[in-house]
Amino acid sequence: NAGVMQNPRHLVRRRGQEARLRCSPMKGHSHVYWYRQLPEEGLKFMVYLQKENIIDESGMPKERFSAEFPKEGPSILRIQQVVRGDSAAYFCASSPKIGDGNTIYFGEGSWLTVV
Amino acid sequence: AQTVTQSQPEMSVQEAETVTLSCTYDTSESDYYLFWYKQPPSRQMILVIRQEAYKQQNATENRFSVNFQKAAKSFSLKISDSQLGDAAMYFCAWFSNTGNQFYFGTGTSLTVIP
Numbered sequence: 001n002a003g004v005m006q007n008p009r010h011l012v013r014r015r016g017q018e019a020r021l022r023c024s025p026m027k028g029h030s031h032v033y034w035y036r037q038l039p040e041e042g043l044k045f046m047v048y049l050q051k052e053n054i055i056d057e058s059g060m061p062k063e064r065f066s067a068e069f070p071k072e073g074p075s076i077l078r079i080q081q082v083v084r085g086d087s088a089a090y091f092c093a094s095s096p097k098i099g100d101g102n103t104i105y106f107g108e109g110s111w112l113t114v115v
Numbered sequence: 116a117q118t119v120t121q122s123q124p125e126m127s128v129q130e131a132e133t134v135t136l137s138c139t140y141d142t143s144e145s146d147y148y149l150f151w152y153k154q155p156p157s158r159q160m161i162l163v164i165r166q167e168a169y170k171q172q173n174a175t176e177n178r179f180s181v182n183f184q185k186a187a188k189s190f191s192l193k194i195s196d197s198q199l200g201d202a203a204m205y206f207c208a209w210f211s212n213t214g215n216q217f218y219f220g221t222g223t224s225l226t227v228i229p
Contacts, residue, residue, distance in 0.1 A: 042219035101148025
């Protein structure tokens with residue numbers, strides 16, 4: 001069984017460019033969560049999505065950040081006009097249903113560096 | 116709001132010895148999960164152990180075990196027979212059965228001394 005797949009693993013962007021991070025959940029999982037880890041900090045919740053729906057985006061910055069989870073294909077976290085403060089590790093997790101702590105798993109993370 | 120507190124920013128242990136990492140949390144919910152994750156230098160998030168709040172028996176996974184005190188809202192991790200590969204950042208996390216968020220502590224950096 002393939003785990004939660006994230007790509008790219010490492011991404012370098014210049015200030016003002018766009019960053020797109022992709023997350024393919026585990027097979028059979030229709031719930032996706034995005035977390036951000038700033039240097040020297042723990043993971044912080046950004047957004048929770050089900051197929052074609054954003055359920056909770058309370059942790060997402062109001063500007064420049066967006067997320068989607070289309071019917072087909074991976075979930076995408078999009079950061080427009082990146083700034084140095086966006087440099088962080090972005091983790092995706094997936095589960096087959098809400099609130100099931102037994103079956104939620106993290107991907108290996110995507111590291112965004114803004115230069 | 117849920118909070119998770121790890122009061123030990125750094126810990127060290129001699130190889131083959133035992134170390135305990137502490138974690139406390141605050142919640143008004145009764146049904147939840149608690150986790151310990153390991154983050155090595157590769158920065159992957161590796162699940163070490165999980166505990167369901169309604170289970171009184173402490174979870175164990177080989178050399179890793181927890182001391183779950185629900186009333187005290189305490190969830191410590193014990194690593195026995197420590198190995199060099201255990202060196203990493205360890206995060207305690209809380210997850211609600213009715214919600215959709217993990218709440219993470221700030222982490223404990225564990226050093227294993229040969």
